[in-house]
Amino acid sequence: MNVVVVGAGPAGLAAAGAALAAGAEVTLVDATTQLGGQFWRHMPDARPAAAESALHHRWSRFTTLRDRLERHPRCRIRTGAQVWALDHVDGRPRLQLAIGAVDGPDRTMEILVPDALVLATGAHDLTLPFPGWDLPGVVTGGAAQALAKAERVAIGRRVVVAGAGPFLLPVAASLAATGATVLSVHEAAGRRQLAAGWAGALPVLPAMAGKLGELAGYARGQLRGRIPYRVGSGVIAAHGDDRVEAVTIARLDAQWRPVPGTQRTVxxxxLAVSHGFTPRLELALAAGCRLDAGRFVAVDADQRTSAPGVLAAGEVTGIGGADAALAEGAVAGWIAAGGAAHDPRVARARAAVRRYRRFARALAAAHGPRPGWRDGLTDDTIVCRCEEVPYGRLRATATATRTQSLRSLRLTTRAGLGPCQARICGRVVEELLARSTGAILDDAVSDWRPIVTPLRFGELARTPETIPTKGEST
Incomplete structure (x- = not known):
């Protein structure tokens, strides 16, 4: 049995380890040059940290997973490998890889046709636009944390953290650890939303001591650093000429609308801002995976998707954190390698998956965006940062053309056609189109990218090397 795992974060590492334990030949593919993903993003080998374990939660778990994979004779690791296309051939998934530096002229091309594929591609920040969010100095929470973890660089000297979700706490902690002064953390969800959402997690919280301990650690760090944490509050505008110089903060009502008279400028x-996460769906959609109502990859109890031979694990199936990703990855890797679903060796992981799925639902209810955020937009507010498309143009074009097609609106306004290919603005543009026209979008146009990453024409022309599975020849 030959298994390919795409993504080397917690879910991917756990999947690769479980597939090896079930006896498979494993190829682990990741676009970055180091294993660990965003959660275990660490300093480059050329500039290692003096005590890297102090910078990460469960660092020993990572090193155990990494070392086992690197030493295992049936594991092949391909870092710096971009999966730029995915389809099926003879009922098996086929992956097209470009290997090497993204901006390098000499990348090599490979084709993998495994018996089973585990997608552990993770997610990236969801940022809701507001006036001034396109100013230099406004970054996503993930970008702020990545710079802090991988480069020990703070995004500024005086930083405000805002958005929604528990992720704001580790972002603030990472910034403080690099020497930045974190002025405050602002959670958009109010007390009632938080209480109602987290109530759904109460039955499973006693079994999640690690998650509670992690949360308590961040809370202690907030107190030690005297960093204010405000709920029902958010940044509604950023100000400055060449970069951020100040932000306007206001109380938010239950629908996340600014409460008049509560604005103050700091x-x-x-500014580090994140309102949750958007799954990276390009490969899942290319594989033909069905999405659930929340626009995550739909999986069954064994992490199988609707596509033959394709499984998924981690944040691409729902936002539940690193522990959930580890559990889902363990189940997915085991099943992908042909392991029995009810084998005692995966019983603990399967039980953990059930708990964390309930936890993920509670997380979404407690911190999920409310529609009132749109009321803070002005006609001049940029909604697509790459192409500098303002909200007024988007709305006026939708009204004038009477379009109910996201593709048509993107082509007319250029929203989502810039370098990020709608990864940042796609979901927002969809929501604003639906609000302006009443359109009901029944597809995932923003997430559908047949060519996942940019390629040179010369790279397309190169003859790829087909890597044989066990027992086959090229």
Whole structure:
């Protein structure tokens, strides 16, 4: 049995390890040059941290997973490998890889045709636009944390953290650890939303001591650093000429609308903002995987998707954190390698998956965006940062053309056609189109990218090397 795992974060590492334990030949593919994903993003080998374990939760778990994979004779690791296309051939998934530096002229091309594929591609930040969010110095929470973890660089000296979700706490902690002054953390969800959402997690919280301990650790760090944490509050505008110089903060009502008369302006030279996460769906959609109502990859109890031979694990199936990703990855890798679903060796992981799925639903209810955020937009507010498309143009074009097609609106306004290919603005543009026209979008146009990453024409022309599975020849 030959298994390919795409993504080397917690879910991918766990999947690769479980597939090896079930006896499979495993190829682990990741676009970055180091294993660990965003959760275990660490300093480059050329500039290692003096005590890297102090910078990460469960660092020993990572090193155990990594070392086992690197030493295992049936595991092949391909880092710096971009999966740029995915389809099926003879009922098996086929992956097209470009291997090497993204901006390098000499990338090599490979084709993998495994017996089973595990997608552990993770997610990226969802940021809801507001006036001034396109200023230099406004970054996503994930970008702020990545710079802090991988480069020990703070995005500014005086930083405000805002958005929604528990992720704001580790972002603030990472910034403080790099020497930045975190002025405050603002959670958009109010007390009632938080209480109602988290109530759904109460039955499973006693079994999640690690998650509670992690949360308590962040809370202690907030107190030690005297960093205010405000719920029902958010940044509604950023101000400055060449970069952020100040932000306007206001109380938010239950629908996340700014409460009149509560605005105050705070001087800051950077803003880290994240309102949750959007799954990376390009490969899942190319494989033909069905999505659930929340626009995550739909999986069964064994992490199987609707596509033959394709399984999924981690944040691409729902936002539940690293522990959930580890459990889902363990189940997915085991099943992908032909392991029995009810084998005692995966019983604990399967039980953990059930708990964390309930936890993920509670997380979404407690911190999920409310529609009132749109009321803070002005006609001049940029909704697509790459192409500098303002909200007024988007709305006026939708009204004038009477379009109910996201594709048509994107082609007319250029929203989502820039370098990020709608990864940042796609979901927002969809929601604003639906609000303006009443359109009901029944597809995932923003997430559908047949060519997942940019390629040179010369790279397309190269003859790829087909890597044989066990017992086959090229």
């Amino acid at each position: 001087e800051a030279d950077a």
